[in-house]
Amino acid sequence: MAEKTCAACDCPLDDNSFQVRIGxxxxxxxxxxxxxxxxxxxxxxxxPDKG
Structure with a gap:
């Protein structure tokens, strides 16, 4: 089984990890x-860009 990693920093997730809803x-x-x-x-x- 593949090790789960953080969606932002790619660090291994432990018991303190949590889920967030993005887009x-x-x-x-x-x-x-x-x-x-x-x-x-x-x-x-x-x-959107304003420039």
Whole structure:
């Protein structure tokens, strides 16, 4: 069985991991910092350019 890793930093997930919903998909992350990074990356990728 493949080892699960964090969707943001690719670190191995342990008992402290949790799931977050990003853009309609549920992904597992290792910490709040990684969850925030994914949210920010998704928001910037889906926000139209204003220039």
């Amino acid at each position: 309609g998909k549920t992904v597992e992350v290792c910490c709040d910092e990684c969850a925030q990074k994914l949210n920010e990356a998704y928001a910037s990728a889906t926000t």
